Amino acid sequence: MPQAKPRCPLSTGREIVVCAPDPEKSRLRPLTDAYAVEEGLPRAKVDIGEGVTLDLHMDSAAMPNGTVSNRIMAGVKIAF
DSSP: OOOHHHHOOOOOSSOOOOOOOOTTOOOOOOGGGGGOOOOOOOOOEEEETTEEEEEEEEEEEEETTOOEEEEEEEEEEEOO
């Protein structure tokens, strides 16, 4: 069985050797193509007639005190 290469050099006794944990140990790898999503959810949009559409969407805005307000918005579009 091959031995693992040591992560830190050996100390000669005259210096202090500080080693970090292996950064590759817990690294997440990209997903394979088997997990690719070909299409997402349909838009939350409905035609209510005569060029008028109704939709729902998410929005966020920064408030004066620094907090972020997450919102669900309803929109109406009229084609002209």
